[in-house]
Amino acid sequence: MEILTRDFYDRDTLTVAKDLLGCLLVREYEGERLVGRITETEAYIGRCDKACHAYQYKRTNRTETLFAQPGTAYLYLIYGMYTCLNFVTEPEGEPAAVLIRGVEAVEGEAAMARLRFGKEPGELTAYQRKNFLNGPGKVCKGMALDRKLNGHDLLTPPLYVLPRDREAPAIHCGPRIGVDYAQEAKDFPWRFWVDL
DNA sequence: CTTCAGATGCTCT
């Protein structure tokens, strides 16, 4: 299974957000392979989207990564304590990205459980197992992703994406989460997810 | 199951 190429990311952001569902996010960490199947994404498009950090091509220290070539990882700190993982999309210079909102653990579950809860998988409560990596902050905590990886090229280790290894299930879509401040853009149906 | 408050620090005005 080959790593997704730059062509994959160098497309319309909504298309990439949908095509990422079911793909495998791979994080190599301390000699282990942590793998999660992507189950939920959101699109952010600077050209026309008030919820995007780079709305109207706004260029600051933080948003600089969004102007990088497609297939670049954009990670930032949110609410003072959580990290969000995004993949830069569209031709270079168009600031846009897909936020990874949720994954399902596929490989390296023991390491992920330790990273996320400081426990072994067998010690998790039912609630912790059900809500293992189903949020953008949880994905980053469980897969050891922090801002040191901001600007990383997703075509190379230690962080990359593999194509689907099975048929894509039905895709749902709806409004994005946590963007109520974004006026008309808050209702854009740019969140996509699949059932497990 | 639900709501709710609080944690915590970086970024931009």
Next chain:
DNA sequence: GAGCATCTGAAGA
């Protein structure tokens, strides 16, 4: 100084 692409634990229904 204000606001934020979130999460958790506690408390109530």
